[in-house]
Amino acid sequence: MVIGLPPADASSDSLRISTTPSTALTQRPRIVAALSGGVDSSTVAAILHGQGYAVEGVTLWLMKGKGQCCTDGLVDAATICEQLGIPHHVVDSREVFQANIVDYLVAGYAEGITPLPCSQCNKTVKFGPLLTYARETLGIPRIATGHYARVRFDADSGRYQLLRAVDRQKDQSYFLYDLSQEHLAGTLFPLGEYTKAQTREIAAQYGLVTAAKPESQDLCLIETHGSMQSFLDLYLGQKPGEIVDTQGRVLGSHEGIHHYTVGQRKGLGIAAPNPLYVVRIDAAMNRVIVGEREEATQAEATVRQVNWVSIANPEEPLAVEVQVRYRTTPVAATLIPESSGGARLQFAEPQFGVTPGQAAVWYHGEVLLGGGILERPSH
Numbered sequence: 001m002v003i004g005l006p007p008a009d010a011s012s013d014s015l016r017i018s019t020t021p022s023t024a025l026t027q028r029p030r031i032v033a034a035l036s037g038g039v040d041s042s043t044v045a046a047i048l049h050g051q052g053y054a055v056e057g058v059t060l061w062l063m064k065g066k067g068q069c070c071t072d073g074l075v076d077a078a079t080i081c082e083q084l085g086i087p088h089h090v091v092d093s094r095e096v097f098q099a100n101i102v103d104y105l106v107a108g109y110a111e112g113i114t115p116l117p118c119s120q121c122n123k124t125v126k127f128g129p130l131l132t133y134a135r136e137t138l139g140i141p142r143i144a145t146g147h148y149a150r151v152r153f154d155a156d157s158g159r160y161q162l163l164r165a166v167d168r169q170k171d172q173s174y175f176l177y178d179l180s181q182e183h184l185a186g187t188l189f190p191l192g193e194y195t196k197a198q199t200r201e202i203a204a205q206y207g208l209v210t211a212a213k214p215e216s217q218d219l220c221l222i223e224t225h226g227s228m229q230s231f232l233d234l235y236l237g238q239k240p241g242e243i244v245d246t247q248g249r250v251l252g253s254h255e256g257i258h259h260y261t262v263g264q265r266k267g268l269g270i271a272a273p274n275p276l277y278v279v280r281i282d283a284a285m286n287r288v289i290v291g292e293r294e295e296a297t298q299a300e301a302t303v304r305q306v307n308w309v310s311i312a313n314p315e316e317p318l319a320v321e322v323q324v325r326y327r328t329t330p331v332a333a334t335l336i337p338e339s340s341g342g343a344r345l346q347f348a349e350p351q352f353g354v355t356p357g358q359a360a361v362w363y364h365g366e367v368l369l370g371g372g373i374l375e376r377p378s379h
Contacts (some may be wrong), residue, residue, distance in 0.1 A: 028052055028053060028054040029052075029053055029054065030053070030054045030055075030056070030138075030139075030140045030141075031048055031053045031054070031055055031056075031140060031142050031143065031144055031188070032055075032056050032057075032058050032130065032133075032134040032138065032140050032142070032143040032144070033045035033048060033055050033056070033057050033058070033086075033143070033144050033145075034058055034059075034060075034126065034130055034143055034144065034145045034146070035057040035058065035059045035077035035080060035081070035088070036059065036073050036077065036146070036216075037059070037072060037073030037074065037075070037076035037077040037080075037210065038073070038076075038146065038210060038213060038216055039199065039200060039203050039208070039210045039211060039212075039213050040146030040147075040148075040191060040199060041077075041145065041146035042076070042077075042080045042146075042203060042208050042209075042210040043146065043190075043191065043199050043202050043203045043206070043208065044144050044145065044146045044190050044191060045057055045080060045081070045084060045086065045144075046080075046084060046202070046203070046206040046208060047190050047202065048144055048188075048190065049084050049086060050206070055084070055086045056086060056087045056088075056089065056138060056140065057077060057080065057081040057086055057087065057088045057089065058088075058089045058090075058091060058130060058133065058134070058143075059073065059074055059077040059078075059088070059089070059090050059091070060090075060091050060093040060097075060125070060126065060129075060130070061074065061090055061091065061092050061093055061094060062093055062094060062097040062101075062125070062220065063094065063097065063220070074090060076209065076210055076213070079209050080208060080209065080210065083207070083208065083209065089133075089138070091129070091130075091133055093125060093129060096124070096125050096129060097121075097125050100120060100121070100124040100125055101117050101120060101121050101124075101125060101221075102221075102235075104117065104120060105117055105221075105231075105232075106232065106235045106236065108357050109232055109236065109257075109258035110236055110258065110283065111283050112257050112280075112281035112282065112283035112356075112376075113281075113355075113356040113357030113376065114261040114262065114355050114356065114357045114358055115357045115358075116357060116358050116359050116373070117221070118175040119174075119175045119176070119177060119178045119359055119371075120178070122175055122176055122178065122179065123178045123179060123180075123183075126145075127143075127145075127179055127183045127187065128183065130143050131143055131182070131183065131186050131187075135186075141186065142186050142187065142188060143186060143187055143188070144187065144188040144189070144190055145187060145188075145189060146191055147172045147175075147176060147189050147191070147192075148165035148167055148170040148171055148172045148189070148191050148192060148196075149162060149163065149164065149165050149171065149172055149173040149176055149189045149192050150162075150163040150164070150165060150166075150189055150192035150193065151163065151184050151187065151188075151189060151192075154310070157311065157312070159181060159310060159311065159312070160181055160184035160185055160310075161309070161310035161367055161368075162176060162177075162179070162184060162309045162310055162367070162368040163192070163366050163367055163368065164363070164366040164368070165189075165191070165192045165193075166192065166193050166194065166195065167194065167195040167196055169196070170195070170196050173361075173368045174323055174326050174359065174361045174368075174371075175326070176368070177307060177309060177359060177361045177368060177370065177371030178307045178359075178371065179307075179309065180307075184309075200212075229258075229259055232256075232258045232259075233256070233258075236256060236258050237256070238255040238256050239255070239256050239257070239286060240253055240254065240255055240256075241253065241254055241256075241257065241285075241286035241287055241288070242254070242286075242287050242288075243268065243269075243270055243287070243288045243289075243290060244287055244288070244289055244290070245276075245289070245290055245291060246279060246289060246290075246291045246295055251270045251272065251276075251290065252268070252269055252270035253269075254269075254288050257281050257282075257283060257286060257287075257288060260278050260281060260288050261278060261281075261355055262278050262279065262280060262281070262296065262353055262354070262355040262356065263277055263278060263296055263352060263353025263354075263355060264277065264278040265277050265278075268288075268290060270290070274292055275292070275293065276290040276291065276292065277290060277291065277292070277293055277295075277296040277353070278290055278296070279291040279295050279296045280376070280377075293352065296352055296353055297350040297351060297352045297353075297354075298347075298350060298351060298354050298377060299346065299347055299350045299351075300344060300345055300346045300347060301324070301344070301345045301347075301351075301354050301360060301374055301375070301377070302342060302343075302344055302345075302374075302375040302377070303342055303343045303344070303345060303360050303371075303372035303373065303374060303375065304342045304372055304373050304375050305342075305372050305373045306341060306342055306343050306370060306371070306372035307370055307371060307372065308369070308370040309368055309369065309370050309371070310367050310368055310369050310370075311369055311370070313337065313341075314337055315337060316337075317334050317335060317336045317337070318334070318335045318337075318362075318369070319332070319333075319334060319335075320332075320333055320334075320335045320362035320363065320364060320369060321333070321362065321363045321364070321365075322335070322345060322347075322360055322361065322362040322363070323360070323361050323362075323363075324351060324353075324354050324355070324358065324359075324360050324374065325353075325355070325358055330363060331347060331348065331349065331351065332347075332348035332349075333345045333346060333347045333348060333362070334346045334348075335362055342372065342375075343372060345360060345362075354374060354377075355374060356374050356375060356376040356377075357373065357374065358373070358374050359371050359372065359373060359374070360372060360373075360374050
């Protein structure tokens with residue numbers, strides 16, 4: 001069974017939602033709606049409220065500093081709760097966010113990798129703490145979020161499975177690969193069966209103030225600071241160094257290795273007869289190494305901090321489809337489990353721009369099997 005809502009009709013013209021709590025419920029089930037102040041989480045709260053749940057909204061206050069991120073979100077989340085007539089709680093998560101996301105990002109970029117903050121944030125800042133707060137403070141067993149993904153329970157394996165959303169353009173399962181079985185068991189993803197257009201239609205039907213709110217950036221730090229480079233410069237400043245080719249010849253200079261990522265072509269500031277790309281970053285030497293496109297491709301990759309989601313840790317190689325970045329198309333690969341708990345990926349075709357610090361997430365069809373963090377290749 002899919003944990004969430006019945007599938008929406010394919011045609012938005014025939015989309016209908018329940019706006020009256022079910023009279024068949026003798027006691028309304030309680031649930032926490034994680035509210036960011038955006039249209040997706042607002043719609044989740046409205047849908048569940050309309051279905052008869054006793055919804056309580058919870059917003060995480062994430063960013064330090066006056067006027068930082070979340071200010072508008074806090075206001076909009078409170079307004080939504082007022083519209084729906086449900087309680088609203090604000091949890092001060094600034095210290096947790098600082099330690100698990102800001103410090104994590106800064107340390108990673110300083111080491112010459114490109115960390116993926118969203119999956120880290122989901123596990124350490126959002127889902128775990130939210131479930132703990134819901135259960136221990138509010139006495140509520142489950143939470144619901146506005147992520148576009150689906151969960152189902154597989155009776156044969158006894159495991160909860162994480163599935164792609166129906167709307168593949170909005171699918172966010174990639175960022176959820178690091179969730180545990182406990183997280184999945186305690187979470188509803190009501191939007192997993194809907195398209196973004198249908199979500200906005202539902203929000204409009206409920207008259208939510210966020211119905212026409214613009215899309216947010218994928219990364220809250222970019223919204224706050226304007227760019228990742230601006231954010232990192234606040235912490236790391238500028239540290240000039242050399243840009244060299246794979247033979248060690250100096251081609252130019254840089255103002256900080258944290259301004260670069262593997263696979264990058266634009267903004268290198270060097271002239272060459274052929275297009276050049278960042279091949280790797282040497283933090284110890286404070287160097288950015290560039291080369292031609294084929295030098296930025298690799299036939300295999302090693303993955304650490306592996307989390308198996310929909311299946312138990314396998315002992316034999318698996319044929320999978322893998323994404324090495326959120327927006328990349330899944331590609332065929334053979335996954336070879338290692339005794340250390342990590343894994344090795346052998347791509348059917350060499351892949352360009354496999355970036356240390358990003359996540360490799362592997363699927364079988366619509367089912368997310370597992371994922372982990374890409375290691376820096378040895379050279």
